[in-house]
Amino acid sequence: MVKRVETTSDSVVDRVYEQLKAMAVSFEFKPGERLNEGAIAARLGVSRTPLREALNRLNTEGFLRFAPGRGFFCRELDAQEIFDLYELRKSIEISAIRLAIQRARDQDIDALLTFLRDTGPDPGERTSMELVKLDETFHEGLLSMSNNAEMLRVLRNVNARIRFVRWIDMDRINRTKTQAEHRAVLLGVKARDEAKCVPVLEKHIDRRLDQITSAIKEGYAQIYMPAAGLTRAL
Incomplete structure (x- = not known):
């Protein structure tokens, strides 16, 4: 009982x-x-x-x-905190991909390549939230190939804490380019060639502090402007 x-x-x-x-x-x-x-x-x-x-x-x-x-x-939308989280994300993913090069199974790599093909580079009618979810699914799938559950747990926490900024950021990203980078990283892992995938992944994740600050300013506008508009309407 x-x-x-x-x-x-x-x-x-x-x-x-x-x-x-x-x-x-x-x-x-x-x-x-x-x-x-x-x-x-x-x-x-x-x-x-x-x-x-x-x-x-x-x-x-x-x-x-x-x-x-x-x-x-x-919590506040703090540019330095978000920047630090991006650095943490990059550090975890780079470490994980080095492990994945040693540990990933070809069938798992092929499954993630199929995921990229099926979701396609064209955003279509997907919302920014849906596109960020697809991107998180890819990166978490990539990290899963390291076979390190603790790294995956930390990445999921980081992804959730930067998600609002990524929704804003997604509107500025060329999805065709990012999907090509995803594919290049996976092919580098499949070839067991660190030099072919680590630099691509590092540049892919990297965000400058001024880029984050700009996204946060837009984020604050999206948070507060609807409320302001409602007040004016009333």
Whole structure:
């Protein structure tokens, strides 16, 4: 009986965590906004206990901020933090691809090549969110070939924390070029040739601080302008 209660509780915390994470990633909470725990608990239909567990987990993972005596806050869109996360992403992926050159199975490489072919270089009618999801799927699939689960866990955290900026950034990217780079990296892994894939991947991921700052400015406009427009309409 006790075991069943614990399982249900864990399930509730996981559900609330995923809901809050989606809200934090998309900046449904405004940057720097203090979270009203009572209002959020009522909205999600949960008590304060699972809500607080989920909030603490998100704070630990860098999606929220906690100030003692003040509560939880939505993280800011900070250019230096995003830049640091891009550097972390690049470091992880470069290390992982070196492992993948040694460990990747040809059938897994071919499966990812098929994924690139099937999703195609043409963005079509896909939204920026859908295109970023495809890109994350590729990079996580590439890293999976390293057979290092901890690297993959960290990459997924980084991807989620930079996702909002990547949605903005996606509108500026030439998908035909990026898909060609994806293919070149995979073919380099298949040839077990580090010199053919590491430089391409490094340049592919790299972002300058001024590029990130520009994307963040546009991001703030997208966060606040709809609210401003609604206020004017009322």
